[in-house]
Amino acid sequence: MKIGSNPYLSDETAYQNTLDVINSYKNGQFINLVTMQNHLPYSDYYDNSEDYQISGDMDDGEKNTISNYSAGLSYTDKAVQKFIEQIDKINKPITLVFYGDHLPGIYSNIDGNSLEIRETDYFIYSNKYARQHGAKNLEHVKYVSPIDFIALTAEQTNSKVSPYYALLTEIQKELPTIKVYAYNNGKNPVFVDKKGRTVKYKQLTKKQKQLYNDLKLVQYDLTAGNQYLYRTSFFKIN
Template sequence: MEKIAREYQVVAEEINKDRKNSLSSQTIMFNMSESFSNPKRVPGVKIKGNPIPYILSLKKTTTSGLMMSSGYGGGTANMEYMTLTGLATANFSSTLQTPYTQIVPRLTKNWTFNQLSDYAVGIHPYQGVFYSRVADYAKFGFNRFYYLGSKYKIIDKKKIGKSPYLSDETSYANALTQLKADKNGTFINLVTMQNHMPYDTKYYKNYSKWLPTSVSEGTDKGTVATNTTGLTYTDKAVKQFIKQINKIQKPIMIVFYGDHLPGIYNNSMAKDGTKLHETDYFIYSNTYAREHGARTLTSNTKVVSPHDFMAMVAEQTNSKVTPYLALMTKVYEDLPAVSINTGQNNSTASLQFTNSKGQVVKYSQLTKKQKRLWQDYELVQYDLTAGKQYLYQLHMMKLESERNRQEIMHS
């Protein structure tokens, strides 16, 4: 651990030579969009028209691509865990299915990305007790958590048609309130609920417009149409939200990503598993941020992992990194995307690497340098979750002065 801490302190210093900003001064929002993924990418599914025109157009002009999900039809909290901690759930034992309930509660220290911000808010327009979010967010250092029943109230409650869930419009209204209220750098973790299962054809009157002309055998067209209709409402809500944040005179970055595909497709996992684990993502900097140096990433963006987002945010905002974020930057830049084995419908299946072309890469195909980097990452993950957490003592998790660096070098 001492060797790893020293090595990535050096890497961090090299990266930081060209970085001018601090993550603590940025306003960053991670937006996990429930079951969001373009249904037209699913093998065998044909739908007339474009249900998500705005998001697809936005993806053409900003940092974007596909995210390899480690879930299908579920596993929301695991994707959230990866984005906040940088740790891959595919590295855990098969007996550890949900880190939020099996790891976080028992650890004294849980490092999360929001801790690099001065203020952190969680928003989830549903019950907060699922996956122990209330307790976990507190351990993560969130200042406030807005959910149904919390002392911090969800406002502007709206539903669409007969759907039982609060809309994405509601989610963004609550996020916008926070963005406008906070003058300094803030981190927001927004977890939406609108497109959660089930997908009852009674929810939306206009669902028949999106009935697919073909689906895989055993897949219900009405269910696909209902899910697709929900995505059209998400697309409109995102468009309005982006329009609103562009009016705010401070740098704001949005990381939008689908957590997993809905479990409604009867395709073969052995044949189509990789496609069934690809969701859409984009990282958007508002007008003010772009006018003040925010960049659009063009390399290593086509296929990413949830744990890559923190390194991508640091690069897009031109922000300095900790030694831990330096490691995550190398993982993002030099390794293929990481997920569970997508050939199995199992949240605890074995590890899989996927390259920028969506092709599965075997561990044996990695270079010697890549294998060494992956070993470093595994050791760090072990130390933070199952080991002695030496890396906290070795100052790897936060920005340190040159004096502290010297203490590490001579320890």
């Protein structure tokens, strides 16, 4: 199903497809769902875009783009609420991690390579059945990077972890949030502390630098190295 003249499948349809997969499989699953409803371009897709009036120092074209994007978000809000209500009725533990990869590049006053463009909302939600069987509601962590979702989800679901997940958990708790610019070939990473302040690598403590270097060694071994870690119990839960 599509909404208005939007060429992409709606979020509601994406979530319904996800429910079909969840209900057709009895064992544990990991589902990575990427939705497209609110992807560029932002044209006059929706009948309700006029409900979102934009003010500020910008031209009419930018205002129109932002109002159309906002209209798409309104449909997303309703679809997410419906999806949560549906997974709460399923009698098996389900934990949802919801986040965006970046804000849309439609704001003329925001640099496309800035940290600000990477600040999107996220939440982690465990359904009713999961909460009845050990999942808990964690205190919200304001600044995270995608790598932190693994550790936060394991903690929220009260799961046993492997040494690898234990490393990710320590990194999430001890290191500032990591941001590596792809266009810079991974060099000169930027870190963001718990107050939203930018921190450079040289400002990290000795322990933090060790953790970051450990993470880089693990990533190298798994992607470009000899994969020595697969020959150990590093990924096994004891």
